[in-house]
Amino acid sequence: MQIIKIADSFVYLGSDIRLNMEELTKFSACTLSFHQCKCFEKLTPEQKKFLDANSVKIKYRKGEIICKQGGFVSHVIYLEKGLAKVFLENGTNALVLRITPDHNFLGLSSVSEVHPYFPYSAMTYVDSEIRQIEVNAFRTLMEQNFEFTKEVIDIINSNSLQIYGRFFCFTYKQAFGRLADILLCLADRIFRASEFDLPLSRKELAELAGMSSETVIRMLKEFNDEGLIRMDGRFIEVIDYERIKQISETG
Amino acid sequence: MQIIKIADSFVYLGSDIRLNMEELTKFSACTLSFHQCKCFEKLTPEQKKFLDANSVKIKYRKGEIICKQGGFVSHVIYLEKGLAKVFLENGTNALVLRITPDHNFLGLSSVSEVHPYFPYSAMTYVDSEIRQIEVNAFRTLMEQNFEFTKEVIDIINSNSLQIYGRFFCFTYKQAFGRLADILLCLADRIFRASEFDLPLSRKELAELAGMSSETVIRMLKEFNDEGLIRMDGRFIEVIDYERIKQISETG
DNA sequence: ACCGGGAGCTGATGCAGATCATTAAAATTG
């Protein structure tokens, strides 16, 4: 262990710094940060009990709205099981900010007292279970336990940075690159498998990648014809990972 | 005063709720949240002294880089005087996330320990003064003073939400609407005047509005020809505020 | 079985805005 640590430290101060900077310039349209939600680990048993006493678990069906942009905030929402999207809407258009698998918060902006309204909506992609935590109880825990608060801040920051990267991609990458990003994100982060059954329609996939559904269909077909993916209805298998990665970076 | 308060409260529970929801669907490409930085007010005199002891003031000239994406974070940066942009870059392109006038933080992601690198760069538009606060001292204050921490979280959230709205506009509004947004933002929030001398080149303005400089030039000319603005070099006067607002919303 | 409607797919068309090329004006430099 000690040896590894020394090696780490050496690389850290040496050539790896540039590598890290390059890593920081590879933005992705991906919709999920790698950051793990560790905040609950920081609570004492007593605080966990308090949390349980002030939260309820609810089941949602596929396609149901969990919270509505503009509505009053009364609780913090944590996704225990399932898959959901967090998005902005203005009546005509919707912009998916992020999609979250289980064990993620659906927006922590609720903890902020100056914004008593949800700034975004959230909807389930599949049957899901969420935990509603009474917002004042959540704030009490933050006041009592700074380690917990730090983790919460880390999560907020990670989410923001993830979305900023997505913003960058939407502005500068073109459609092929964005679609490649999404495919990689689904395979690497959401389903953690090279093949999966999409719980999304082509239209929802289009929304994720920020393009029209027709364009998604055409481009998926092209990926399929060129052997980058195998596709049958909503089943997708990532075949040529490297070339997709390349398209994601150059596109 | 009492009467006004009652009226407020009445409107609040009544028809204004819908109004507020509508307000929440009017996203702007604007780059600055209205949120005021009040966190330092929450500090005790002693804590303020501690802050002063652990921070330094630095002068920057116009166009200088304040922090570089990917560089090590050792301090929290607060803009005391001037105007700066916070942006992402990947070598080829730059995306302005926000521009901040005085009395704003240039990114509070530094407080998060899991990200010891700046996730974005910052550059001054004009001669500016910034305060560097030692990041561990800042964290100590957060640990000691929950009111302070809450304000910090509020600021982080406000900034994020602002940028999400900008994201939405960049994705769905077209160039005219985005340029109108930026003009309103400059007049309302940055210079707080209907006429001002832009400290930005056309190219920088283009970057702000997310388009090419040629397009900015053409559209500004069109605004000028149609009497929406008056323009002479870098001087701009907003004349027909209402029509610009309309373009911002429909565009 | 019939109908209606949404999802998936394909081809044709249009256009917003990027890109390129050029020139003029202004700012910076030695």
Add this chain to the structure above:
DNA sequence: CAATTTTAATGATCTGCATCAGCTCCCGGT
């Protein structure tokens, strides 16, 4: 003050992708 670079402006061209229209297929309702 001449030399050089940067910024502004304008016209011509090109293209990525949205949009529209039309088609098939499938599923759920009556």
